[in-house]
Amino acid sequence: MKMSEGVEWALHTCLNLAWVEDGSPVSATVLADYFRLPPAYLNKQLQALARAGIVSSVSGPRGGFRLAREPGDITVLDVVVAIEGPQDAFRCTEILRDAPHGEAGVDYRSTCAISQTMRKAELAWRRELAGQTLADVRATVESRFPLVAGQTRDGLRNRRT
Template sequence: MKLGDGVEQAIHSVLLLCGLSPTGLLSAAAIADFHGVSTSYLLKHLQPLAAAGILQSVPGPKGGYRLGRAPDDISLLDIVLAVEGPEPAFRCAEIRQRGPAPLEARFFKTPCAINVAMLKAEQAYRAELAKVSVADLLNGIDPETGEAIATRTCAFFKDHERNRHKE
């Protein structure tokens, strides 16, 4: 299975926003700049994250994005479903019923064994993603890497974080 680049960008964007002050915001352009990605492409993923309540979008020239929920309350599955949609990766098109000499309809009353296996794998994949929260990812960083990330993000936030003192 291949997930789009937007999933990686979305997860990293959510992790970045975890470091903001409680009233802080980052513009989509700043988030894109931090990750070295296209702002217009990133926006296509930030918007569904906001629609799902994972992020909060504050409109206006001084607006931006911040977390919409606590890191403990955001799973990797939440992010993947917001970006990729809820449909399973495999969608059976029942091609076994096509061709020059298809079997009679009575042979297709039970689900296709391929579809059953693929959906079972999808359920396992989703269950694993649901077990991992954004907080788990943050807590799983080794101290040396965590320090390097903190240094980088603190310097970036100093120049790019927008504070909202009145809600």
């Protein structure tokens, strides 16, 4: 399964926003500059996150983006779906129907062993992502790299001023 780089960018950006303690908005330009990303492309990801209710947009000269929900209420799957869409990664097109012994009227999506295997794997993947919140990721990063939260806050703050 291949995801766009926008998923990585969105997850890191949400994590950075989770470290902004006062919840003040951070501009797309500042967020992009932090990782040296193209601002227009990151802004596209931020707009998708806003449409999904993960971040909110604040207009004005001191505007930008901030988390719309608590980090514990945002799953990794929420972010992936906001960026990639809700479609299944594997799409059974029921090619068995056109095979020499295929039958019209059979729902091969529910009877095909390959389709069932792929669906089972995707459900496990989605369950795993749904079981991890932004707060979980934040806690993992903070336990492994205790200074990173403060460094990120300072880095974002310094780019704003």
